[in-house]
Amino acid sequence: MKYFVFGFLRLNTCVLSILAWARAVQLIAPVSIVTAIFLSVAAQAQTELRLGTAAPGASPWGVWVQDVTDEVEKASDGALRIRVIGDAALGGEKTLLRQGMKGRLDMIMISNVYLSLIEQEIDLVSSPFLFDTTAQGSCVTVNHLGSILEHSMESAQLVPLGWLEVGNVIVFSRDPIAAPSDLEGKKVRISETSVDMLFSRRLGAAGVPLGISDTILSLQTGRVDAAFLPSAYGVGIGIHKIAPHLTISNHTRLIGTIAVSKSTYDRLSPQERKWLEIVTSSSPRLSATILDTEEKMLGQLSGADVSVRRLSESEKNAWRTAAKGIQDEFAASLGESAVQFLARIEAAKAACDG
DSSP states (O other): OHHHHHHHHHHHHHHHHHHHHHHHTTTOHHHHHHHHHHHHHHHHOOEEEEEEEOSOTTSHHHHHHHHHHHHHHHHTTTSEEEEEEOTTTTOOHHHHHHHHHTTSSSEEEEEGGGGGGTOGGGGGGGOTTOSSSHHHHHHHHHHTHHHHHHHHHHHTTEEEEEEEEEEEEEEEESSOOOSGGGGTTOEEEEOSOHHHHHHHHHTTOEEEEOOHHHHHHHHHHTSOSEEEEEHHHHHHTTGGGTSOEEEEEEEEEEEEEEEEEHHHHHHSOHHHHHHHHHHHHHHHHHHHHHHHHHHHHHHHHTTSSSEEEOOOHHHHHHHHHHHTTHHHHHHHHHOHHHHHHHHHHHHHHHHHHO
16 A cells, blocks of 8 residues: 555656646647647658659669669658659559659659650650750750740649750661661661651651560561660660661650659648759769760670671761751641740750850
8 A cells, every 4th residue: 555655646746747847838838749749750750752664773764763762861861762663663654654644653754755645746855866966965955954844744744853864866777777778668666756757757767666675576576677776775675686786876865854743742841842852953963874874885885796886977967967857847747836846945955055
């Protein structure tokens, strides 16, 4: 009994002490305690976003996106985590785009090939020889493309964090190719863009839009004779092993974006949006990496069982001549909005050269 009484007295003393402390802070402490608890819980809560991409985890794009999402998690002390789901585990780029637009996927990283599903004029970004120099292409991509495509992305319920380098498109072929005329009558794998189809027709080739897995099989079976692919990506997945003749035409500069679904973005706090700016600031780093990777990969192939043909100035001019006017022709076919879109790209090029 005495232990019970002693325990009760200690408990009573403790309660009285707490009440005395509460009175000392004029009875506002209980409210402050509740507020502090909620703030503490909020601080410890973790927001996890799912990011879908078709890029292989071991590719430069896969490595970059994992690195940058790790940086976001570190900067936020784990409060914001981005789970990268790569290797097309959630579907191809067309599927990823639609999932992002519908808000079923928090973030996407895709090339611009399928952005024409939003507005067809976006195909103009993939026009052959759109940019005059590598530096000009990088400048337009990083500094101007966001404002040019802002309205289109908003209408698609997407918030782009940055525009990325996918790389220069070259020709992978089963037989040697030097001049554009060498592709006449041949079947060529192209991307699903209208400008790629127009270019293949200009070359006298039959353009065959194919996904990557179908491209590999088609080259193996001879269904297609050549393929237009970004050089780093094509070499990375081993296209050169079945189409060992590489022509460094660099006729298209393929770009991409990493974007957040607007429904997800609207739910994020100002601080969480601030952390996502790490992705934006890291985009130029990826561009430099891809361009450097292209050169290294092509250099390593020299002397192997692969032919890497670097074009002379006269040969480059022949390719440019074959593509001349394609973007103007395509823009005119779409109407005034596309013409204005192309004009904004040209203005951005001029600004980059100024």
